[in-house]
Amino acid sequence: MFDFPLEYEPPVFRPPSEANSLLIQVTLGCSHNQCTYCGMYRTKEFKIRKIEEIRHDLEKARAYLERHHASPTKIFFCDGDALGAPTDFLLECLLAVQANFPNLQRVGIYATGMNILQKSESELQALSAMKLNMAYLGLESGSDKILKMVVKGNTAQEMIEASLKIKNCGWKLSTILMIGLGGRELSAEHCSSSAEIVNKTSPNFFSYLVTTPVPGTPYHTMLTRGKPLTMLSEREELVEMRTILGRISDRQLNSIIFRVNHVSNRVPFAGNLPKDRDRLVSEIDALLPLASDRPKTPSNTIPCL
Ligand code: SF4
Numbered sequence: 001m002f003d004f005p006l007e008y009e010p011p012v013f014r015p016p017s018e019a020n021s022l023l024i025q026v027t028l029g030c031s032h033n034q035c036t037y038c039g040m041y042r043t044k045e046f047k048i049r050k051i052e053e054i055r056h057d058l059e060k061a062r063a064y065l066e067r068h069h070a071s072p073t074k075i076f077f078c079d080g081d082a083l084g085a086p087t088d089f090l091l092e093c094l095l096a097v098q099a100n101f102p103n104l105q106r107v108g109i110y111a112t113g114m115n116i117l118q119k120s121e122s123e124l125q126a127l128s129a130m131k132l133n134m135a136y137l138g139l140e141s142g143s144d145k146i147l148k149m150v151v152k153g154n155t156a157q158e159m160i161e162a163s164l165k166i167k168n169c170g171w172k173l174s175t176i177l178m179i180g181l182g183g184r185e186l187s188a189e190h191c192s193s194s195a196e197i198v199n200k201t202s203p204n205f206f207s208y209l210v211t212t213p214v215p216g217t218p219y220h221t222m223l224t225r226g227k228p229l230t231m232l233s234e235r236e237e238l239v240e241m242r243t244i245l246g247r248i249s250d251r252q253l254n255s256i257i258f259r260v261n262h263v264s265n266r267v268p269f270a271g272n273l274p275k276d277r278d279r280l281v282s283e284i285d286a287l288l289p290l291a292s293d294r295p296k297t298p299s300n301t302i303p304c305l
Contacts, residue, residue, distance in 0.1 A: 030080030039214035113154035124169035143194030183229030195247030
């Protein structure tokens with residue numbers, strides 16, 4: 001569909017599982033834009049788009065898709081932390097979505113812990129009732145030391161509160177963890193604290209991405225200077241993956257769909273937790289002898305987001 005009529009303001013990002021969704025930019029950039037490892041929106045100023053522009057995009061998309069006898073089942077609201085937009089505005093966007101795509105199953109969105117905590121339960125419930133009910137939360141790590149180091153803007157306890165709150169308001173939660181974010185020095189703490197948060201929050205979806213320093217970010221600069229972190233080797237990354245999985249408790253509030261399908265991972269994994277935990281750990285163990293022992297460096301990794 002090369003003649004698709006929507007004009008996006010680049011760069012545009014979406015989670016792997018939203019590959020077939022209609023992307024609608026309701027905000028541009030990220031209101032936080034300070035995570036030291038993140039280069040996604042450094043070229044963009046945060047902005048809430050005008051509701052008229054969004055209505056226009058939805059009408060153009062509907063007309064185009066009707067001509068091609070297609071209809072989206074899912075929409076993803078871009079950009080970085082669109083849940084930070086005012087609730088009234090998001091509800092207006094959702095009304096426009098429903099007017100154009102009444103059979104839509106759901107709308108997804110990136111969220112920060114702060115976005116969730118700043119909304120009341122009734123606001124989150126109202127959004128969920130309008131089918132905005134899938135949140136992708138970059139937890140990144142359960143370690144306060146690491147969260148502070150990368151200027152995530154939330155403590156681990158706030159991440160727990162935000163995760164439980166949004167689930168209690170009828171949303172599905174997808175939690176993303178960054179393997180290797182704390183380097184060798186903080187690896188043990190990263191594993192234990194991250195597994196603890198997953199056990200406390202039982203996200204509906206849980207995934208890994210592998211930390212890849214992006215040139216131009218403070219995290220890349222920090223690693224280039226060699227202090228205070230040493231990047232993991234491929235083998236150590238796999239050890240982190242299996243260590244965290246191995247600590248996922250049998251007692252979960254719900255079955256967790258576990259997917260490792262982000263472009264930063266060399267090998268995909270998939271299963272349900274805790275049911276498939278031991279099988280997934282064995283699959284990772286089988287890869288350990290094949291993985292490189294050489295610590296990565298910012299110059300020998302290929303940045304991806
Ligand atoms: S990781 Fe997410 S919250 Fe942090 S700066 Fe990037 S887009 Fe914003």
